[in-house]
Amino acid sequence: MTTQTVKFRIYRYDPDKDAKPYMQDISVEVDPSTERKLLDALVKLKVVDESLSFRRSCREGVCGSDAMNINGKNGLACITDLASLKQPIEVRPLPGLPVVRDLIVDMTQFFKQYHSIKPYVINNSPAPDRERLQSQEDRKELDGLYECILCACCSTSCPSFWWNPDKFVGPAGLLAAYRFIADTRDEATSERLDDLEDPYRLFRCHSIMNCVDVCPKELNPTKAIGKIKDLMVKRIS
Amino acid sequence: MKMSSIPVRKFDAIIVGAGGAGLRAALQLSEAGMKTAVLSKVFPTRSHTVAAQGGVSASLGNSEPDHWHWHMYDTVKGSDWLGDQDAIEFMCREAPNVVIELEHFGMPFDRNSDGTIYQRPFGGHMSNFGEKPVRRACAAADRTGHAMLHALYQRNVRANTQFFVEWMALDLIRDSEGNVQGVVAMEMETSEIVIFQAKATLFATGGAGRIFASSTNAFINTGDGLGMAARAGIPLEDMEFWQFHPTGVAGAGVLITEGVRGEGGILRNANGERFMERYAPNAKDLASRDVVSRAMVTEINEGRGCGPNKDHVLLDITHLDPEVIMSKLPGIREISIKFAGVDPIKAPIPVVPTCHYQMGGIPTNYRGEVVVEDQVVKGFYAAGECACASVHGANRLGTNSLLDLLVFGKSSGNSMIDFIKGQPKDLPELVMNDVERSVARVARLDNQTQGANVNEARTAMQRTMQAHCGVFRFNDMLQEGVKKILEVEVMVKNTVIADKSKTFNTARLEALELENLIEVAKATMISAEARKESRGAHVRDDAADTAENPNGRDDQNWLKHTLWHREGNRLTYKPVNLKPLSVETIALKTRSY
Numbered sequence: 126m127t128t129q130t131v132k133f134r135i136y137r138y139d140p141d142k143d144a145k146p147y148m149q150d151i152s153v154e155v156d157p158s159t160e161r162k163l164l165d166a167l168v169k170l171k172v173v174d175e176s177l178s179f180r181r182s183c184r185e186g187v188c189g190s191d192a193m194n195i196n197g198k199n200g201l202a203c204i205t206d207l208a209s210l211k212q213p214i215e216v217r218p219l220p221g222l223p224v225v226r227d228l229i230v231d232m233t234q235f236f237k238q239y240h241s242i243k244p245y246v247i248n249n250s251p252a253p254d255r256e257r258l259q260s261q262e263d264r265k266e267l268d269g270l271y272e273c274i275l276c277a278c279c280s281t282s283c284p285s286f287w288w289n290p291d292k293f294v295g296p297a298g299l300l301a302a303y304r305f306i307a308d309t310r311d312e313a314t315s316e317r318l319d320d321l322e323d324p325y326r327l328f329r330c331h332s333i334m335n336c337v338d339v340c341p342k343e344l345n346p347t348k349a350i351g352k353i354k355d356l357m358v359k360r361i362s
Numbered sequence: 363m364k365m366s367s368i369p370v371r372k373f374d375a376i377i378v379g380a381g382g383a384g385l386r387a388a389l390q391l392s393e394a395g396m397k398t399a400v401l402s403k404v405f406p407t408r409s410h411t412v413a414a415q416g417g418v419s420a421s422l423g424n425s426e427p428d429h430w431h432w433h434m435y436d437t438v439k440g441s442d443w444l445g446d447q448d449a450i451e452f453m454c455r456e457a458p459n460v461v462i463e464l465e466h467f468g469m470p471f472d473r474n475s476d477g478t479i480y481q482r483p484f485g486g487h488m489s490n491f492g493e494k495p496v497r498r499a500c501a502a503a504d505r506t507g508h509a510m511l512h513a514l515y516q517r518n519v520r521a522n523t524q525f526f527v528e529w530m531a532l533d534l535i536r537d538s539e540g541n542v543q544g545v546v547a548m549e550m551e552t553s554e555i556v557i558f559q560a561k562a563t564l565f566a567t568g569g570a571g572r573i574f575a576s577s578t579n580a581f582i583n584t585g586d587g588l589g590m591a592a593r594a595g596i597p598l599e600d601m602e603f604w605q606f607h608p609t610g611v612a613g614a615g616v617l618i619t620e621g622v623r624g625e626g627g628i629l630r631n632a633n634g635e636r637f638m639e640r641y642a643p644n645a646k647d648l649a650s651r652d653v654v655s656r657a658m659v660t661e662i663n664e665g666r667g668c669g670p671n672k673d674h675v676l677l678d679i680t681h682l683d684p685e686v687i688m689s690k691l692p693g694i695r696e697i698s699i700k701f702a703g704v705d706p707i708k709a710p711i712p713v714v715p716t717c718h719y720q721m722g723g724i725p726t727n728y729r730g731e732v733v734v735e736d737q738v739v740k741g742f743y744a745a746g747e748c749a750c751a752s753v754h755g756a757n758r759l760g761t762n763s764l765l766d767l768l769v770f771g772k773s774s775g776n777s778m779i780d781f782i783k784g785q786p787k788d789l790p791e792l793v794m795n796d797v798e799r800s801v802a803r804v805a806r807l808d809n810q811t812q813g814a815n816v817n818e819a820r821t822a823m824q825r826t827m828q829a830h831c832g833v834f835r836f837n838d839m840l841q842e843g844v845k846k847i848l849e850v851e852v853m854v855k856n857t858v859i860a861d862k863s864k865t866f867n868t869a870r871l872e873a874l875e876l877e878n879l880i881e882v883a884k885a886t887m888i889s890a891e892a893r894k895e896s897r898g899a900h901v902r903d904d905a906a907d908t909a910e911n912p913n914g915r916d917d918q919n920w921l922k923h924t925l926w927h928r929e930g931n932r933l934t935y936k937p938v939n940l941k942p943l944s945v946e947t948i949a950l951k952t953r954s955y
Contacts, residue, residue, distance in 0.1 A: 188410075
């Protein structure tokens with residue numbers, strides 16, 4: 126086995142012992158034939174220094190645990206190729222959220238915004254015995270929306286969310302809002318639009334499109350936000 | 363730490379685990395107005411249900427005739443007759459109801475042209491009692507688990523379920539009569555220890571695939587519920603039965619759904635041969651998972667593997683319409699490009715059997731009640747992969763896992779509601795023995811200054827399981843495996859961590875998880891060593907295919923469930939329930955596809 130050295134500069138902060146955060150220069154040996162992703166190297170690093178703290182679970186890009194800021198751009202460690210990264214690899218926690226420890230951020234505000242859009246199908250008509258029918262075309266409207274993994278890469282790359290995390294729903298929450306508006310089984314479109322018709326909740330989006338740039342699932346929150354805005358215009362006219 | 367200083371939080375119901383089973387149960391309880399706490403190591407949508415791909419089975423018959431009785435037959439046959447037929451009938455009959463409910467919850471299923479739920483064929487699912495493959499797997503592209511987990515979480519947001527996110531349950535609390543009173547748990551962010559007391563406690567903690575070196579399972583799948591149950595004196599059932607999924611990405615272990623073969627994918631060896639035609643002339647690539655995995659390993663062992671090391675086979679979908687791949691298998695294409703460096707539209711995917719699913723678990727009946735020696739353990743329930751109802755027996759059919767979560771999540775929720783309603787309003791006095799044991803476990807880690815390294819101990823366990831308890835098992839290797847795993851146990855009891863921080867201490871969490879994993883590893887190795895036959899996923903060299911025992915299955919001596927008891931590593935056995943609820947017994951037969 127020929128190993129390769131990977132050099133890191135990692136954000137470290139443990140409130141139990143550190144007065145303030147610092148950047149740690151550290152390197153690790155990986156086997157490039159099997160350890161190809163950034164997460165593989167971080168797991169290896171944790172063997173060397175077990176105090177390094179980060180979230181991780183599925184290691185295949187579907188659970189959304191290991192979002193972090195990698196060489197200045199948000200992404201998931203488990204699907205980021207080591208070979209694609211300039212060294213030393215600078216790894217920081219997601220920007221704009223309070224740091225709990227090292228790469229672990231407090232995501233309360235992010236989930237609060239997600240919950241605020243009522244992320245569930247609202248349908249008060251009596252349920253039929255069988256499935257509610259939906260045409261293939263109508264179902265297609267949900268593609269590019271339902272796949273969100275709530276990793277927060279998008280919202281924490283959005284300057285509007287950095288400034289107003291308590292008031293602006295943010296790209297992930299708005300993508301979810303449109304996912305339910307677009308669902309033919311949902312009957313609450315007009316209430317949903319009422320809720321979002323607000324200078325902050327929706328209209329803080331200035332189409333900077335950082336969200337689109339960083340989404341690890343290649344979703345497009347800006348487009349979804351645009352569609353919500355279109356619906357608002359339509360219902361006025 | 364003074365026991366009296368530990369805070370106590372009181373609920374009607376506690377659910378440990380927020381994957382599919384935990385969330386489905388939580389919904390039942392919350393909507394019935396029960397004060398319910400759901401504890402999870404991770405934010406609910408990060409639970410491992412999220413990684414399920416291909417579908418959830420139900421005999422909806424949306425594309426062609428189907429019947430729950432055929433589904434039941436397939437499941438019994440898939441289980442190699444080790445599944446309990448009452449639980450299997452219950453699950454297959456309930457399947458259409460729980461899937462339709464899930465659709466009403468907002469699950470974004472794919473659709474047929476008439477607007478009904480799209481269904482695809484899957485391994486081992488046949489029409490008319492084993493005749494030919496049937497479309498029974500209800501799918502949302504190849505992201506069914508993700509869509510289902512999010513839909514269930516969303517419905518729980520609507521129901522105002524109370525979540526305790528990033529809390530790790532440490533131990534089960536039982537009173538002097540063995541009744542369950544709740545759990546001891548730790549908040550990961552602060553390391554605070556809290557007692558959660560309730561009338562009813564459900565374990566929905568998922569699997570423990572991380573006992574193996576090569577697994578499709580997430581890092582969090584560390585068998586916490588099984589470890590807690592074992593330490594509290596609950597035996598574990600049928601732990602020798604582990605499913606090796608035929609198609610993990612070679613090298614990476616990441617799952618490629620059987621739905622790929624459902625959509626027409628073909629397995630090929632180094633000669634380009636569709637070798638499954640030789641092993642399963644009827645079902646071919648859609649034979650049951652244990653059958654396909656063994657065929658693949660046989661091809662590799664006989665020198666027909668692919669690649670420079672001849673160590674994998676190829677999953678070929680290059681003949682499919684790229685449109686089908688893009689619309690029905692987009693996630694697979696993504697995984698294949700990211701983890702195998704191959705676009706499956708253009709080239710086949712290198713795959714190898716990879717540890718995937720634990721058929722055994724905490725013994726329950728089909729109501730989700732934990733049962734020990736024919737007695738219900740009062741106040742204790744289990745559902746999903748951590749439980750053994752037993753519907754999967756010696757081998758699970760694809761898509762029956764998501765179904766298991768829905769059916770038994772719901773039924774255990776209902777059982778808990780009935781039980782809670784029959785209990786006095788006030789909770790009984792807490793018995794602190796288990797709490798003391800739990801606190802001592804954490805204190806040991808905090809105080810230990812030298813000992814075994816957690817990573818080294820875990821690696822030793824994983825390598826031992828992989829080498830001694832894999833797809834094919836050998837008597838001498840199993841015996842040696844038992845010795846080795848007991849040596850690893852000594853290391854695990856003596857682990858040391860340097861990180862003593864109280865803030866989100868993941869080193870301590872990994873050490874605690876390892877204490878759960880080792881219980882599962884012992885149960886697995888010891889149960890496997892003892893079962894001297896081949897059945898389903900458990901195949902050993904000294905139980906060969908003979909006229910008397912076709913495929914090495916010995917119904918005379920081994921048509922029974924294993925129960926591993928932690929104390930003394932004792933094994934006992936209990937009979938398989940061959941009596942369904944309403945239909946005739948599905949009679950024993952030699953299994954072929």
